[in-house]
Amino acid sequence: MKESIIVKILRYQPEKDQKPHWQTYRLDVPADSTILDILNEIHWNHDGTLAYRRSCRSAICGSCAMKVNGQNVLACETPMHKFRGNRLKIEPLPGFPIIKDLVVDMDGFFDKLQRVKPYMVVDKPIPDKEFLQSPEEFSRIRESAYCILCGACTSSCPSLWANENYLGPAALLKAYRFIFDSRDDGTDERLDIINDRNGLWRCHTIFNCMEACPKHIDITGCISRLKNRVVDNSL
Amino acid sequence: MPEKNYRETSRRGGTLWLLQRVSAVVIFVLLMIHYVTYHFIGDGTITYDKITAKMASPWFNLTQILFLVTALFHGLNGIWMVTEDYIHQRAPRLLLASILIILGLLLLYGGTSTVLNAGYPGRVSQ
Known part of the structure; x- marks a missing residue:
């Protein structure tokens, strides 16, 4: 079963952006998607320019920490239904310098x-x-x-x-x-x-x-x- | 890029942290003494005469001055700890520490003289 969601992502492309800005994506995704599934869906099928870190998708490598609807979470282990309203706001980890989109300087x-x-x-x-x-x-x-x-x-x-x-x-x-x-x-x-x-x-x-x-x-x-x-x- | 300075000069962080906790416990005990003696001993009504009579007792005054010292330390040290988060240069930190210490001493002088003078029979208004 697919659900319609609205995802706002804080984008920053150093080669053309002066500062980070919000970009909105409207998607239909399976109801049991995780945040990482959604990012993959955007990256693979909608907007290949979106940068984010991922590796194990099993909550053990520690690559995909990011801020979703105000909370720092691992994108791979967090189902979108943790957040109500089918609206997601995804930002890079706060407090670290942004390299590109959701990728921060660690x-x-x-x-x-x-x-x-x-x-x-x-x-x-x-x-x-x-x-x-x-x-x-x-x-x-x-x-x-x-x-x-x-x-x-x-x-x-x-x-x-x-x-x-x-x-x-x-x-x-x-x-x-x-x-x-x-x-x-x-x-x-x-x-x-x-x-x-x-x-x-x-x-x-x-x-x-x-x-x-x-x-x-x-x-x-x-x-x-x-x-x-x-x-x-x-x- | 030069190596970032994670180490700073002050080693008093631990002492101030411990004193903040000790003073919190002392304040709690003294506050209870203060509260009970003012509001529950006797019929519980507070009048100027009752308070001045109480403040003629040196033991009572000792608890009040100790209360003053610990509360002043706890409050001003709290402000210091908060500003330590935001102020990192040496000169402004020194200035702020000086202001807090001088403020503390002034308030200590004001409070102590109030406690000591209030109990004298000559000062009691009839």
Whole structure:
């Protein structure tokens, strides 16, 4: 069964546009379409100039995060019926520079991720097989390890909109994932990096990151535990 | 392109964050003391004479001054935290911090002298 929908997309073609502008498409699409299906329909059958990122269409690669009707979502896993009224308003992720149409510049995002050393730092001797970790130890970091680095959280954070140097929720969550990992030895170094006015202390527990996260990670909770950890260490 | 400066100078973020939470708890307790002593002890009606009589007690005054200090700190530190989001250059931050500290001290002086003077029998109007 097909449904008629009206899709407004924020377009920006750097070779001819001075600034982003809205373009409206009227389509008939299957009722069970996702946002990505709709973008594909436009790109393949209506307007080949529309640029957007996509890859796995299984909510695991983190390429297709965008703002739909005011919410940051993954286009591939979001059915159009999540939004009422058969009207969609699709924009690139806010807070990042636009490269073209729905494609944003994620360089700053990944630079900030690098800052918190997003890899295992090990000082102790390497064991013959593997570092053992108990289920309890793993349960502390399991949820934070679900992050797919789509950028929906960082892009939704008002603190980042006000201050582009703020590390942002994704980088802080990655710091949490290693700081609370029993096998890692880089805790002090990472705590020192995030204990900064452009780091942890710009988080005002606004919870936008949690609403945006497609993996439903308790990001604000993790950042709060990091704050407690820093304060505990300094007392 | 030069490397962006994600690290800044201030390490006081954590201290101010902790003090903001501690002062919130203290304010809550003192507010309850304030509320209960004014509105529920006695017959609950507030008159000028009753208040001035209460304010003659040094213990009561101590809670009021502590309330004043924590509330001033909590409010002004809150304003500071908000402006930290938007003001990033050193000079305006320094100016703003100075204004907030001076404002805090002035209000502290005004409030403290009110609390201390209000309880003296000579100041009670009949």
